[in-house]
Amino acid sequence: xxxxxxxxxxxxxxxxxxxxxxxxxxxxxxxxxxxxxxxxxxxxxxxxxxxxxxxxxxxxxxxxxxxxxxxxxxxxxxxxxxxxxxxxxxxxxxxxxxxxxxxxxxxxxxxxxxxxxxxxxxxxxxxxxxxxxxxxxxxxxxxxxxxxxxxxxxxxxxxxxxxxxxxxxxxxxxxxxxxxxxxxxxxxxxxxxxxxxxxxxxxxxxxxxxxxxxxxxxxxxxxxxxxxxxxxxxxxxxxxxxxxxxxxxxxxxxxxxxxxxxxxxxxxxxxxxxxxxxxxxxxxxxxxxxxxxxxxxxxxxxxxxxxxxxxxxxxxxxxxxxxxxxxxxxxxxxxxxxxxxxxxxxxxxxxxxx
Amino acid sequence: xxxxxxxxxxxxxxxxxxxxxxxxxxxxxxxxxxxxxxxxxxxxxxxxxxxxxxxxxxxxxxxxxxxxxxxxxxxxxxxxxxxxxxxxxxxxxxxxxxxxxxxxxxxxxxxxxxxxxxxxxxxxxxxxxxxxxxxxxxxxxxxxxxxxxxxxxxxxxxxxxxxxxxxxxxxxxxxxxxxxxxxxxxxxxxxxxxxxxxxxxxxxxxxxxxxxxxxxxxxxxxxxxxxxxxxxxxxxxxxxxxxxxxxxxxxxxxxxxxxxxxxxxxxxxxxxxxxxxxxxxxxxxxxxxxxxxxxxxxxxxxxxxxxxxxxxxxxxxxxxxxxxxxxxxxxxxxxxxxxxxxxxxxxxxxxxxx
Ligand SMILES: CC(C)[C@H](C(=O)O)[C@@H](O)C(=O)O
Ligand SMILES: CC(C)[C@H](C(=O)O)[C@@H](O)C(=O)O
Numbered sequence: 124x125x126x127x128x129x130x131x132x133x134x135x136x137x138x139x140x141x142x143x144x145x146x147x148x149x150x151x152x153x154x155x156x157x158x159x160x161x162x163x164x165x166x167x168x169x170x171x172x173x174x175x176x177x178x179x180x181x182x183x184x185x186x187x188x189x190x191x192x193x194x195x196x197x198x199x200x201x202x203x204x205x206x207x208x209x210x211x212x213x214x215x216x217x218x219x220x221x222x223x224x225x226x227x228x229x230x231x232x233x234x235x236x237x238x239x240x241x242x243x244x245x246x247x248x249x250x251x252x253x254x255x256x257x258x259x260x261x262x263x264x265x266x267x268x269x270x271x272x273x274x275x276x277x278x279x280x281x282x283x284x285x286x287x288x289x290x291x292x293x294x295x296x297x298x299x300x301x302x303x304x305x306x307x308x309x310x311x312x313x314x315x316x317x318x319x320x321x322x323x324x325x326x327x328x329x330x331x332x333x334x335x336x337x338x339x340x341x342x343x344x345x346x347x348x349x350x351x352x353x354x355x356x357x358x359x360x361x362x363x364x365x366x367x368x369x370x371x372x373x374x375x376x377x378x379x380x381x382x383x384x385x386x387x388x389x390x391x392x393x394x395x396x397x398x399x400x401x402x403x404x405x406x407x408x409x410x411x412x413x414x415x416x417x418x419x420x421x422x423x424x425x426x427x428x429x430x431x432x433x434x435x436x437x438x439x440x441x442x443x444x445x446x447x448x449x450x451x452x453x454x455x456x457x458x459x460x461x462x463x464x465x466x467x468x469x470x471x472x473x474x475x476x477x
Numbered sequence: 478x479x480x481x482x483x484x485x486x487x488x489x490x491x492x493x494x495x496x497x498x499x500x501x502x503x504x505x506x507x508x509x510x511x512x513x514x515x516x517x518x519x520x521x522x523x524x525x526x527x528x529x530x531x532x533x534x535x536x537x538x539x540x541x542x543x544x545x546x547x548x549x550x551x552x553x554x555x556x557x558x559x560x561x562x563x564x565x566x567x568x569x570x571x572x573x574x575x576x577x578x579x580x581x582x583x584x585x586x587x588x589x590x591x592x593x594x595x596x597x598x599x600x601x602x603x604x605x606x607x608x609x610x611x612x613x614x615x616x617x618x619x620x621x622x623x624x625x626x627x628x629x630x631x632x633x634x635x636x637x638x639x640x641x642x643x644x645x646x647x648x649x650x651x652x653x654x655x656x657x658x659x660x661x662x663x664x665x666x667x668x669x670x671x672x673x674x675x676x677x678x679x680x681x682x683x684x685x686x687x688x689x690x691x692x693x694x695x696x697x698x699x700x701x702x703x704x705x706x707x708x709x710x711x712x713x714x715x716x717x718x719x720x721x722x723x724x725x726x727x728x729x730x731x732x733x734x735x736x737x738x739x740x741x742x743x744x745x746x747x748x749x750x751x752x753x754x755x756x757x758x759x760x761x762x763x764x765x766x767x768x769x770x771x772x773x774x775x776x777x778x779x780x781x782x783x784x785x786x787x788x789x790x791x792x793x794x795x796x797x798x799x800x801x802x803x804x805x806x807x808x809x810x811x812x813x814x815x816x817x818x819x820x821x822x823x824x825x826x827x828x829x830x831x
Contacts, residue, residue, distance in 0.1 A: 248597045269669035276673035277635035315623035319630035342724040349597045370696040
């Protein structure tokens with residue numbers, strides 16, 4: 124296979140972890156005989172500094188012409204608590220989602236046995252939790268009509284049947300590849316948009332008898348996720364609820380630095396760690412590259428390259444077993460290694476397995 | 478003092494726990510020389526069954542003419558998963574909030590040392606957590622313009638400056654009575670309504686230098702609450718975010734059956750447990766009445782009767798120390814007692830202290 128990858132390293136620790144993603148992806152492609160080409164482009168604060176736009180047209184073109192985007196992180200403290208600034212790094216993220224039509228954000232929440240003690244939840248509650256949050260990513264209040272004056276303001280949460288159907292289709296398909304249990308999260312007892320979600324989901328679930336579909340209010344879901352995370356297999360919800368619930372899900376595993384995500388839809392799919400740009404750590408070679416590296420695994424799997432994905436996962440597990448880890452997860456922090464050393468160890472492991 | 482209390486027992490376990498609230502309130506009033514009169518009124522499924530309306534005009538009148546409402550719970554499984562039914566128990570709750578102008582929902586999240594093992598969080602993370610969630614209750618998407626057809630639907634999250642100011646005032650006042658730390662939760666990086674919230678909060682915080690005010694995005698807050706719940710003192714947010722975060726907060730304590738809440742605003746204030754109507758337990762004398770009883774404590778405190786409130790809290794603690802508890806929290810479940818026995822023990826304790 125021939126893969127053209129747009130590299131959007133972004134801000135903070137972004138460039139450092141991006142490099143390790145490239146290393147590992149290159150090693151896998153060499154081993155399995157794929158051709159891979161990387162094209163870098165600007166995004167986030169880095170792009171604002173360079174050209175005054177967090178998602179420049181040039182970057183859009185690079186993404187559009189690629190098979191996939193390997194994204195790292197955006198965000199810079201210079202823009203925090205500055206509501207006066209009209210151009211902001213996060214807008215790059217939102218523009219990318221909208222322009223590439225990335226309507227489905229997929230976030231696996233997995234626990235790693237060796238890290239379970241890092242979870243804020245009790246081990247007996249969280250161990251074995253393994254679910255996927257699917258968040259609608261181009262609709263809802265994020266992109267609805269807005270108004271803001273000094274005296275009043277509003278946002279609109281709007282969904283069409285078509286938007287709901289396509290994201291639910293992704294969710295049903297995911298459930299089919301897992302334990303065939305789908306939980307549709309909404310607030311249908313209060314919101315009109317949620318009632319349409321529920322109606323469409325009920326219709327589709329009647330035509331999908333091989334999947335057990337249940338419905339849960341978002342307030343209930345936010346409780347259930349910490350009381351009984353093993354309940355969930357695949358969860359799907361609208362954009363704003365998804366923003367809150369996927370972040371809640373990400374911390375319960377205790378493995379925040381290890382969780383990748385995929386955003387897919389009409390255009391080029393994007394693979395990225397769920398953690399942010401961690402500006403305080405930038406340039407210090409201490410950031411954990413595993414979430415970025417595991418997004419490379421998701422990237423391969425997206426193209427049907429299951430063995431390649433598995434190869435990355437195996438190498439990541441091996442690095443952890445060998446204790447080759449950054450300070451955040453090293454069993455013995457005094458023996459922690461740098462960002463680059465983790466990436467190098469993993470790509471060497473992949474090369475040696477050949 | 479002379480208190481006229483509207484009793485809205487509602488559905489499921491509502492009537493059982495309501496009786497225990499009345500017992501305890503009567504005991505306290507007797508001990509402290511207050512006069513109390515209770516007037517019952519219909520709400521929820523019980524009201525739909527009787528008169529076809531979950532918050533009938535008659536109930537509104539009873540509430541309006543009372544000093545406070547002691548509310549229990551609404552909700553009935555006959556109405557679940559029946560989107561075809563146009564009249565629903567929850568509408569009673571929403572109508573009550575709107576008609577009584579209850580714009581502020583106040584939910585203390587306290588941990589009880591003897592119940593900390595029931596928390597899904599690790600003890601070292603949750604023990605000592607003690608914060609108050611303040612949720613705006615009559616605005617946002619709950620009451621904004623809505624539209625729903627078979628093909629598309631929308632909700633509107635609208636706020637005026639006045640609505641934001643009055644709820645923030647409640648929050649600043651609460652913070653002043655506690656550790657003077659207020660966290661304003663919003664999604665100002667995406668939502669116009671959140672940007673107005675943040676702007677108004679920033680203005681008010683400049684005029685309130687005795688309170689440390691910080692700002693947090695809602696996705697971040699949902700993580701922080703389980704990673705570091707002791708961070709929070711008073712948290713304030715809009716209606717929908719509050720729905721999700723207050724429920725998340727309620728489970729981390731492990732004391733769901735013990736958490737009361739107050740809803741205050743323009744009209745008669747309402748005091749109620751945060752748990753629901755638990756229909757499966759109705760009539761079985763197994764429901765925990767402590768959240769209802771502690772809402773009586775909040776009621777007294779609302780009227781400046783701090784000693785009376787403290788008297789209720791002391792008696793509740795004593796009942797737990799004595800092991801006089803319902804099955805959900807009894808240290809030895811084989812020695813658990815009924816709903817009514819807990820209420821009787823507590824009111825006897827209060828009477829005996831005289
Ligand atoms: C940065 C922000 C706009 C973004 C969002 O809310 O979608 C982030 O929180 C995320 O979840 O990817
Ligand atoms: C029953 C429902 C309408 C209600 C709400 O969403 O406000 C409930 O969840 C609550 O939090 O009191």
